[in-house]
Amino acid sequence: MDLLQTVFTTLGKSLPESEDVCIYKSGLVDSFELMQVVLELELLTGKHLDISELVAEEVSLRRLRALLNVKS
């Protein structure tokens, strides 16, 4: 299964329809859910994401994939 799909399923969330939608600003996840998205992604990839830097720009699936260097 796709990495982001796995994380969203774990958190009981649906993936956004577009790869470019900001999951934070769109209200798909709130601040605390976003922290859990980050935690789960880090646990699965072993990579570190800076939450402050992350929310400074759009938090889209495309950007998350780029930051983690994973493909859809």
Place this chain on the structure above:
Amino acid sequence: MSNDSTPLWNLFNEVSLGQGQKLAIIQSATGESLSYAALRSKAMEFSEALSVLPYKAVAIVGEPDLNLLPIFLSAAQLGVACVPLSDSGPNEVLADVLSALPVDCLVLSTRKVPGLKEEQQFVRKGLDLFAYVSYGNNSGTPMAIPYLVTHSSGSTGRPKPIAIRQETKIKRTQQSIRLFGVNSSDVILSVSPLHHSLGQRHLFLALLTGATLVKAHPFRVDGWLKAVETYRPTLAIPVATHLKILRPSILLASSLLDSFRIIVTSSAPAEPEFKRQILDGAGFAFWEIYGMTETACATAILYSVGTNTDHLGSALPGTEIRIKGQGIGEIEVKSDCLCDGYWGDDERWVASFTSDGFFKSGDLGRLDTNGNLTYLGRVNESFQTAGLMVYPADIEKVVLQMPDITDCVAYPIPNAVFENVVGLVVASATKLQVQEIARHCRSQLPKHMWPARISAAVELPKLSSGKVDRLACGKPSQ
């Protein structure tokens, strides 16, 4: 040499004369022991040696062995202050603590203390220790010489010199004697150091009742188990951390605790689930107390199978408890067993009280409609994330429900956007699945308390009291 100003010595003297050759203290690691008669005799020898010296205080750095321990009683006999101190901290901290004392002090230390002047007149009589002089600051208002001066642990920042007079120590000991029905047939097991108030509580519970104290400090699982098997203790007041470390052994063989008639947890409240597990196999009275060195026991509860183990009971006679503000807030205590001040630090002592005379505990809690207290951590441990308050104790309580987890600490990780995010460090006897911990937290906690960073360790750093060193836990790479 005894008189009305040395009531604790008088009481010990009376008890020791009645107990004679009965063992007063046993050092479990070595099997060495002192009878009441020998303890009294050695204390009086120390008193002779000390009485020719000009000091109004004796500091004991490091855990005293049975050769040095009687000096606690000599101090009582002579009416000088006894200042037990840990030898595990840096020399600078030790020097700061000693220099803050208001009087000149004889320092007896298990290790060299650079910067202090050697004391040549004290006759060591074969004692393997260093003797020094520490000069008091002699500033501020001269105050009465207390008996015990216990310094609060490093978990609260700058140590506070908590002063207790002999009368107060007796009153506090009597409070525990009444509560737990302690008598001369008890064998009391202590793993706490004597520079900690819990170690002192064990010591005086034994010596003022004629019971036998088994010292098993420093705490080690095998040492504790051996002491229990060998000496068949009837009473112990371990910190919750030690009980948790012992949990696998206790749950594996509940008969291990057969000799106990009473076990009291204290210092850092134990988790409800853990208490339920202990209770299921307990053939002893299982108590939990809430208090601090300044107040002695403020609340207590005797648990029984099936009762609510979430709270720490209600205020003891002579004590009032209230919460600052509505709902959750700082626990404020008024107690007739209150300590006698911070020695040489009146300003800090006065600042510890509300305008109507309640001691500000620095602990967070809430009271239910029956006056039962729930502890929620230290005031300065709570923090905000995205505008909402996080109480680490709530998180830790939930995480410790998981099997095999022995300790955990929730702490704030500063964050530029959210002010803080929740960090969690967990210790476990087995390999941890961090994802499982995250899922468990999400299922049990409000979302603002979900840990955003989780790390694992084999063991968490501890203070010498046995409590987890929360400051050190919050320092891992984030």
